Amino acid sequence: MSAPTSSTTAEVDLSTFNPFDPTTLQCPYPHYQKMREDQPVLEVKALGMFLVTNHALVSEIIKDTVTYSSAFGNTSMPIPAEDRAKLVEVIAEAYPRVPTMLTADPPNHTRYRRLVSKAFTPRAIAELEPVIRSITTRLIDSWIDSGGIEFVTEFGVPLPVEVIAKALNVPDDRLVDFKRWSDDSIAGIGTSISIDQRVEAERGVNEFQRYFAAELDKRREHPQEDLLTNLLNARIDDDDPEVSDKRALDTPEMLSILQQLLVAGNETTTKMLTEMMRLLADNPAEWEKVKADPSRIPAIVEETLRLSTPTQGMFRIATRDVELGGVLIPKGARVVIVFMSANRDEAVFDEPDAFNPDRANITDHLAFSKGTHFCLGANLSRLEGRVALEEFCKRLGSFTLTDSNDFAYHPSFMLRGLVKLDLDIVSSTVAA
Numbered sequence: 001m002s003a004p005t006s007s008t009t010a011e012v013d014l015s016t017f018n019p020f021d022p023t024t025l026q027c028p029y030p031h032y033q034k035m036r037e038d039q040p041v042l043e044v045k046a047l048g049m050f051l052v053t054n055h056a057l058v059s060e061i062i063k064d065t066v067t068y069s070s071a072f073g074n075t076s077m078p079i080p081a082e083d084r085a086k087l088v089e090v091i092a093e094a095y096p097r098v099p100t101m102l103t104a105d106p107p108n109h110t111r112y113r114r115l116v117s118k119a120f121t122p123r124a125i126a127e128l129e130p131v132i133r134s135i136t137t138r139l140i141d142s143w144i145d146s147g148g149i150e151f152v153t154e155f156g157v158p159l160p161v162e163v164i165a166k167a168l169n170v171p172d173d174r175l176v177d178f179k180r181w182s183d184d185s186i187a188g189i190g191t192s193i194s195i196d197q198r199v200e201a202e203r204g205v206n207e208f209q210r211y212f213a214a215e216l217d218k219r220r221e222h223p224q225e226d227l228l229t230n231l232l233n234a235r236i237d238d239d240d241p242e243v244s245d246k247r248a249l250d251t252p253e254m255l256s257i258l259q260q261l262l263v264a265g266n267e268t269t270t271k272m273l274t275e276m277m278r279l280l281a282d283n284p285a286e287w288e289k290v291k292a293d294p295s296r297i298p299a300i301v302e303e304t305l306r307l308s309t310p311t312q313g314m315f316r317i318a319t320r321d322v323e324l325g326g327v328l329i330p331k332g333a334r335v336v337i338v339f340m341s342a343n344r345d346e347a348v349f350d351e352p353d354a355f356n357p358d359r360a361n362i363t364d365h366l367a368f369s370k371g372t373h374f375c376l377g378a379n380l381s382r383l384e385g386r387v388a389l390e391e392f393c394k395r396l397g398s399f400t401l402t403d404s405n406d407f408a409y410h411p412s413f414m415l416r417g418l419v420k421l422d423l424d425i426v427s428s429t430v431a432a
């Protein structure tokens, strides 16, 4: 049994396209294909936004941060005024949510990004490899002889959560809270949850803020060798002629940075790891090849990123009236750049729906975006994918999808990933 990936575009009607439609959410590929063919810049009037779906136009947008701003506030959809008031009220109970990286434009963005990049140098990431490997082997030990697993809960979620928790020095007894705060942070992104659910999620974010504000306070008194202390010691240049000295980050800025690391680092990597297993189970010849030749691992990770594109899309706001692909986008309009569709653009990738780790232009995908907002954690998630697959190749003889899989995806049109993945597994020792 394999997951649905694509079907014909003949019956697709773009005039009624609704990204929240449950059927579309499960398999959006025919819609995106039709958009690339007929309307690569599609206005969805009912939602007041423009979807951009081909590789060339998505690339054009992400290069031009002046015309297409990332200051979209939060990554959710516009909401009615009375609902907004409820959210404002709950948010006021903790620290302000301020824009730092993902939702900031240059030059502000550049200052924050420069500062946080220092903690994400290739060397700093490489130093995490032993940590990633030891978490990976411990997780594998816990199920390798069980005969079967639900991959999302038994590997896909815990690996990235524990890695980011280690990077942020979160103790093991707070891991469950840490994951909950991560879920709360993304609850409203590209989903149509109720206002009560959103309010509840913002309460979780408040809890996250209070926890880390207290941890930062502890380090003001007793500095440690960790990322939180580095944030406290960091000095940012405001480029303000009135201010001659660089200043320390304030608490809302530090919390915003920490929240982005938490959110961006967890959910996306979970989805990538899960999809990697689904793709390998669907393509057993590729599993056999990579097991025999582990030098194929980076290409498997890269092709998984292209095909799965965990961050399906991202918002931009047009800062002026602009024509794109022959369509006028008015100033202030919300634009959705659909990385997932760009990554299956037949103008760039031959047989774009096929899993082919040998394709020549394998790194031309936009799963991590490009340019100014290029994913800060790209090397970290690639490393997690590589280490996980190296260990699977050593320990797993074979694995297959069970009939219990329904291949349901989370109902979000921003973050795409399977709810669960049931696998029958045979360990290498048994297989030998």
Ligand code: HEM
Binding pocket: 062, 070, 101, 102, 103, 113, 164, 260, 261, 262, 264, 265, 266, 268, 269, 272, 309, 310, 311, 314, 315, 339, 366, 367, 368, 369, 370, 372, 373, 374, 375, 376, 377, 378, 380, 381
């Ligand atoms: C497979 C895993 C991941 C995927 C698919 C992914 C995807 C993305 C994408 C598409 C963007 C750019 C959005 C835009 O252009 O507006 C982005 C930005 C970002 N990502 Fe990731 N990400 C992943 C893992 C991570 C990890 C592990 C971290 C950190 C621990 C991280 C931290 C960030 C941050 C901080 C930004 C904002 C960068 C900026 O605006 O300058 N990501 N990510």
